[in-house]
Each structure stands twice: as C-alpha cells, then as structure tokens.
Amino acid sequence: MKLSDAKQQFISNWGAFGTHWGINKTMAQIHALLLISAKPITQDDIMEQLTISRGNVNMNIRDLIDWGLVDRVIIQGERKEYFTAEKDIWKVATQIIKERKKRELDPMMKLLTQLEQIDGDKKDPDVKQFISTVGGIRKFGNQADKMLDLIIRSDENWVLNNILKIFK
Secondary structure, three states: OOHHHHHHHHHHHHHHHHHHHOOOHHHHHHHHHHHHOOOOEEHHHHHHHHOOOHHHHHHHHHHHHHHOOEEEEOOOOOOOOEEEEOOOHHHHHHHHHHHHHHHHHHHHHHHHHHHOOOOOOOOOHHHHHHHHHHHHHHHHHHHHHHHHHHHHHOOHHHHHHHHHHHHO
16 A cells, blocks of 8 residues: 555544544544644645645644644744644543543533432432432443543553453
8 A cells, every 4th residue: 555545544534533532524634634744734734635625724723722632833934833743642542531521521420410409309209210310320420530530640551551451
C-alpha cells in the first residue's frame, strides 16, 4: 500500500471512529491528519488535503483545541497559524476520557443526585422503585467516575498491566 493511500485510509477510519468518542467525523478527520503530519500544518493545508471549507476547518480546529487535542504553533517569520496534534496516543486517550467525563458523566451524576431528592411518600412502591433505580444508576456512575479518574491519573504501563491481569 502506498503511503498516500494508507494516510487516506487512516484519516477516513479515524473520522468514523471519532463519532464513537463524541466528536463529529470532520473534527476526527482533522485530528487524524494532524496526528500523522510530521510538521505543523496550516488551515489552508487542512482545507486542501481534506477538501473541506475554511469555516468547517476553523470551527473544528477550535473544538479540537478546546478538547486539548490540538495546539496552535507559532513559527517565526510566518503570518499564518499552524496546528499540531498531541502525538502520544496515551495522552490523547486520557484527554478524550477527561472531556467525555466532563461533558457527559458529570452532568448525569448531578442530575441523578437531584432526582433522588423527590418529594413523595417513601413507602409508596412507585417512589421506592424510582429512588432505588436512580440510586443504583448513580452508584454505578460513581464507580465509573472513580475508575475513569484512576485511569486519567495513572501511568500507561500500570493500566495495561492491570488490564492484562484481568484477561489471564
């Protein structure tokens, strides 16, 4: 396989995978292009290589920066902005986990805590069932939250070694 074909296939598939991580396809494709680029590249380079509009590039680059996956790079003597992606895939994965946790799990946990505080007769079977179900989901969410925090704070080798132990 030629390098150009391999790059195109990687960008296309990373874009498809990205939709499962909570980001849109174009955002993931831009991230993929920046991941495999040896040097920082401009918005014009991204537009040309992915055949997407300037507005689409600009909006998605901003989102990637907000997610902590992409950085602006200043190149001395250049007027254009350049961009690069974090190349360490462990850092990329933990950053995605942090953002998904912040955007999805944290608001859900706040909501579940509020929902457990419903008014009503605690002896009523419907109230008891509701509180029990919401409490069970919240308890599971708390465990997931602790596990994700542990992964975020831990070293790559520690996590991989412990995962391998589970499957032995």
